[in-house]
Amino acid sequence: xxxxxxxxxxxxxxxxxxxxxxxxxxxxxxxxxxxxxxxxxxxxxxxxxxxxxxxxxxxxxxxxxxxxxxxxxxxxxxxxxxxxxxxxxxxxxxxxxxxxxxxxxxxxxxxxxxxxxxxxxxxxxxxxxxxxxxxxxxxxxxxxxxxxxxxxxxxxxxxxxxxxxxxxxxxxxxxxxxxxxxxxxxxxxxxxxxxxxxxxxxxxxxxxxxxxxxxxxxxxxxxxxxxxxxxxxxxxxxxxxxxxxxxxxxxxxxxxxxxxxxxxxxxxxxxxxxxxxxxxxxxxxxxxxxxxxxxxxxxxxxx
Numbered sequence: 001x002x003x004x005x006x007x008x009x010x011x012x013x014x015x016x017x018x019x020x021x022x023x024x025x026x027x028x029x030x031x032x033x034x035x036x037x038x039x040x041x042x043x044x045x046x047x048x049x050x051x052x053x054x055x056x057x058x059x060x061x062x063x064x065x066x067x068x069x070x071x072x073x074x075x076x077x078x079x080x081x082x083x084x085x086x087x088x089x090x091x092x093x094x095x096x097x098x099x100x101x102x103x104x105x106x107x108x109x110x111x112x113x114x115x116x117x118x119x120x121x122x123x124x125x126x127x128x129x130x131x132x133x134x135x136x137x138x139x140x141x142x143x144x145x146x147x148x149x150x151x152x153x154x155x156x157x158x159x160x161x162x163x164x165x166x167x168x169x170x171x172x173x174x175x176x177x178x179x180x181x182x183x184x185x186x187x188x189x190x191x192x193x194x195x196x197x198x199x200x201x202x203x204x205x206x207x208x209x210x211x212x213x214x215x216x217x218x219x220x221x222x223x224x225x226x227x228x229x230x231x232x233x234x235x236x237x238x239x240x241x242x243x244x245x246x247x248x249x250x251x252x253x254x255x256x257x258x259x260x261x262x263x264x265x266x267x268x269x270x271x272x273x274x275x276x277x278x279x280x281x282x283x284x285x286x287x288x289x290x291x292x293x294x295x296x297x298x299x300x301x302x303x
């Protein structure tokens with residue numbers, strides 16, 4: 001295998017060093033495809049060497065995308081790969097296809113060593129806020145509303161958010177964000193446009209903006225929604241003290257991630273506590289229903 005052979009040449013008789021010519025995407029694809037543990041270990045070490053350098057100046061948008069995909073921080077990703085066996089590292093690369101592409105992503109979009117130089121004196125002409133093709137925030141929001149209404153039956157994740165939020169998974173949320181980002185409708189852009197159009201700075205989630213556009217749901221800070229949903233869930237049954245503690249921990253994670261599902265419980269924060277199976281026993285086999293109930297309470301339309 002050419003890539004494996006090149007890695008062997010690079011690492012023979014010297015410490016592993018990241019080859020800048022190899023992208024994260026190439027390395028993760030190779031890690032997911034090789035069969036022998038010595039090959040996997042070699043590629044895994046190359047990933048770690050390159051990742052060590054990347055973490056020194058990791059763009060915040062890349063860090064956010066890693067967390068969206070894996071449920072872990074970039075540092076947790078590094079530690080996981082470091083502590084995994086080669087076989088586990090390969091399985092992880094297969095599970096999170098696309099991770100290499102995220103790590104290669106340059107959110108700024110600027111070319112290497114691009115330093116525009118002018119000998120003219122700096123002068124401020126004006127300060128404006130742009131919204132892609134649209135100068136006015138109202139036009140941007142109207143276009144977003146039209147996009148949501150016209151694509152509910154074409155984009156699966158959009159349909160779930162609008163029609164069946166109880167069933168929403170983290171994967172569907174990630175897919176929705178990717179679709180909206182491609183159209184220029186990021187959560188940051190929507191919040192800024194809403195603020196500029198209404199003079200209201202509301203920390204709503206991307207789901208809140210979608211449901212507001214599709215159904216006219218009130219735009220409410222997501223943290224407020226989580227607090228209300230938690231209160232409703234706690235009032236639904238006579239919970240034990242350990243169950244109450246776990247419900248509040250789940251609520252804290254929802255505040256950070258928007259959606260917590262079975263996969264979320266098996267990763268990151270909850271994995272060290274035994275993952276889904278252990279927590280499911282704490283809730284007498286009803287954990288999945290409880291997670292769905294959280295989603296339902298989050299997106300109930302306020303009276």
